[in-house]
Amino acid sequence: MLTYNLTNADGPLYKCLYECIKNDIAQGKLESGEKMPSKRTLAKNLGVSTITVENAYDQLIGEGYMYAMPKRGYFIADVSDIRVIKAPVHREVDIKMPPEQDENVFDFSSNRTDSNNFPFSIWAKLMRETISLREKDLLRVSPCGGVFELRQAIANHLASFRGMNVDPDQIIVGAGTEYLYGLIVKLLGKDRVYCVEDPGYKKISQIYECNNARCVPVQMDAQGINVDLIKKANAQIAHISPTHHFPTGITMPVNRRYELLAWANESDDRYIIEDDYDSEFRLNGRPIPPILSIDACEKVIYINTFSKSLTSTIRISYMVLPEHLANEFYKRLSFYACTVSTFEQYTLARFISEGYFEKHINRTRLHYGRKRQRVLESIRKCFKDEECKVIENDSGLHFIIQLDTKMTDSAVEQALLKKQIKLQAVTDFNINKKKKDRHQFIINYSNIDMDRLGTSLAEIRRLIVLKDK
Amino acid sequence: MLTYNLTNADGPLYKCLYECIKNDIAQGKLESGEKMPSKRTLAKNLGVSTITVENAYDQLIGEGYMYAMPKRGYFIADVSDIRVIKAPVHREVDIKMPPEQDENVFDFSSNRTDSNNFPFSIWAKLMRETISLREKDLLRVSPCGGVFELRQAIANHLASFRGMNVDPDQIIVGAGTEYLYGLIVKLLGKDRVYCVEDPGYKKISQIYECNNARCVPVQMDAQGINVDLIKKANAQIAHISPTHHFPTGITMPVNRRYELLAWANESDDRYIIEDDYDSEFRLNGRPIPPILSIDACEKVIYINTFSKSLTSTIRISYMVLPEHLANEFYKRLSFYACTVSTFEQYTLARFISEGYFEKHINRTRLHYGRKRQRVLESIRKCFKDEECKVIENDSGLHFIIQLDTKMTDSAVEQALLKKQIKLQAVTDFNINKKKKDRHQFIINYSNIDMDRLGTSLAEIRRLIVLKDK
Secondary structure, X not given: OOOOOOOOOOOOHHHXXXXXXXXXXXXXXXXXOOEEOOHHHHHHHHOOOHHHHHHXXXXXXXXXXXXXXXXXXXXXXXXXXXXHOOOOOOOOOXXXXXXXXXXXXXXXXXXXXXXXXXXXXXXHHHHHHHHHHOHHHHOOOOOOOOOHHHHHHHHHHHHHHHOOOOOHHHEEEEOOHHHHHHHHHHHXXXXXXXXXXXXXXXXXXXXXXXXXOEEEEEEEEOOEEOHHHHHHOOXXXXXXXXXXXXXXXXXXXXHHHHHHHHHHHOOOOOEEEEEXXXXXXXXXXXXXXXXXXXXXXXXXXXXXXXXXXXXXXOOOEEEEOOHHHHHHHHHHOOOOOOOOOHHHHHHHHXXXXXXHHHHHHHHHHHHHHHHHHHHHHHHHXXXXXXXXXXXXXXXXXXXXXXXXXXXXXXXXXXXXXXXXXXXXXXXXXXXXXXXXXXXXXXXXXXXXXXXXXXXXXXXXXXXXXHHHO | OOOOOOOOOOOOHHHHHHHHHHHHHHOXXXXXXXXXXXXXXXXXXHOOOHHHHHHHHHHHHHHOOEEEEOOOEEEEOOOHHHHHOOOOOOOOOOOOOOOOOOOOOEEOOOOOOOHHHOOHHHHHHHHHHHHHHOHHHHOOOOOOOOOHHHHHHHHHHHHHHHOOOOOHHHEEEEOOHXXXXXXXXXXXXXXXXXXEEEOOOHHHHHHHHHOOOEEEEEEEEOOEEOHHHHHHOOOOEEEEOOOOOOOOOOOOOHHXXXXXXXXXXXXXXXXXXXXXXXXXXXXXXXXXXXXXXXXXXXXXXXXEEHHHHOOOOOOOEEEEOOHHHHHHHHHHOOOOOOOOOHHHHHHHHHHHXXXXXXXXHHHHHHHHHHHXXXXXXXXXXXXXXXXXXXXXXXXXXXXXXXXXOOOOXXXXXXXXXXXXXXXXXHHHHOOOOOOOOOOEEEEEOOOOOXXXXXXXXXXXXXXXXXXXX
């Protein structure tokens, strides 16, 4: 008869008994097919209750170590496979995560917006109210495209701020533009050729490649992506940011926009993905109308994000699909649940519809407009005109400086990094490798510390301009 | 000289002037290359300030309708492409969204958990505290795998609740399991063959197919997915839910688990994806240990979600990667931003680490255990033993009933739907089409209204059992 010492049991008795029997099975002391004592007999033998044995047996049966046969009793299962593999041992894991940003480095390359501008107290107030007032809605599952209130608020905002006439049902909400790019590939299919602007954010082409779509970089000219080169590349999808391109800062002029639309209209399988990520940051005048607003033939997928205009910790982006693509989305992809929590969707819906978002944008534009002026003044004070030329068009959160130096772009970058200054060359964003140094560097000013700007610029001048001559 | 009537201007004057000039350009009244009057001259002519003209010109230049030449003045750009395309007209869109659930239908097929069980007031309290106390953390960008506090809380929970010994750095947090499946395909590559359990959730294979991975259904036997058939299918990745399979309810016994691990160990490119989506709902005894806890060779990717255990509106899931895959994730895919907002991450971290999650699970198990008993009793009361056999193993939020009927499964479903009752056959979840009616139906009891259960069961009996004979 099985006998175990359960007097020193740590935890529930049944668990201890279960462990003892399991060990005996794993070590082969109890063999496949062996009949186990009845619950009552074993309980009596061990001096425990029948319930304890029953619980242990149930667990062993649940995990497959034993089986029951009606009216015949309990038997050991065939677990001969168990002994094939060695048991896991506890060990330290060594996982290399991406390094954190070094706070001592003065970083002209970060495109983060300043989180101090985010109206946290208003947002917090709306969150508190959403928690108190919307319990029922919060516990209802979001439609896959996002809750109607948010889609409605976005449609109204697009109408008043961007002159776009879209239906809330054309809007699909998702957790970040990267997620939406993935949905677009699922919607349009991986077999089309996607083209991206060169130079540009490498991340965009990386995401297309990660989604197994063919992605080709297409050269920009002074007006933006070159339509003849799109044709040469046999691309069907053009992913562009016509309002304010990074890194060149180009705003695509209206004739190129129409040229691009004409190209898209030549074939049913062609579309334009209009990535409008920083349209809110045109610092003077009215925003440039998006291509979508002049598109009469359902050729434009418009995409934008609140991670840029509000704060990067809010992971809410959206896309506007042409009617026929929206229908295809709901037909084929509506099994994808919405990736944004209802809670943040309702909070953002109120933030927009009660006018806080527009106020925030206006205040932010003012803030960055002033900051930009101060940065430009500092550059003018520090450099002589011929040493540093500024290339900018009053738009977005970065501009370009052209330095008069004989050093290579990467030598400039490396020398500055030793001085704790991170400056990136425009050519770093070339996607096709052929690099020709142009001595143009990006000034992302949105997140820099103005107190350290003067000394950092002086350092650039000392290292590059003075040393160089 | 250009003359416009700006006296009835609606909105800012410069905007009105900009519209007038833009129209003249679009209609060809102002031609490509034509020189425009200087700002001062036009201002004088129209009786407006120079600033007004300057703003209008800047906007037209920004959008590409005009260009400036230093010391020569302003000129109309070549916008001949504009007239190629007709302007968009406002029209109604007709987008068919998935139909909403009809509240009158008594639904045995919904696997939603009851949102009334969600401890909303505690969650709300933690949210309020997170807003008040963590402002700085909330505005810091989440690491791509999730904030450390949440990963640490999940690791501790897995250790105490599931006996799993994992490092927080092995955990990747994402907005829903569907999103994580997509990341897994990006990590393991689309060129491996993924196999899923047949029968099973079709959504899982749909997601693999949407991500362009080859996905094959593999037949289950009484112990779960059949390893010989996995070999025959030449699959490298087995996506399984061994704790409690849907719809069969099978818990994979320990010998099959080892057999599967042995299979995975035969080749470097093989992995097991252990989808543990409802392990929290084993209603009696201890949870079944996951395969990961007996995996000594880094062959298991463990995946679980809070959308099931907490409430479906919380879109937070996670996966546990073996060390070498975690390193590969961070090397190749860390440009993907975390899809869950910091706000919900910190709230959930506290919900877990302060013991509320464990309390919630215990209370929920008790609740569903009782509900299940009441549903089983109602079935026993309504049907004679030979009319309806219950197939269940004390686990998860569904079980199966086998009806003694000569009607086909789909005839049963259709007849009941006319009576506002939705009952789904197990064979509906067959992925390979060969359907053989088994008269087995799924009772998802988690979200049903107990007050209407008796009449619904009587309706089933009346329609199926009585009418049939």
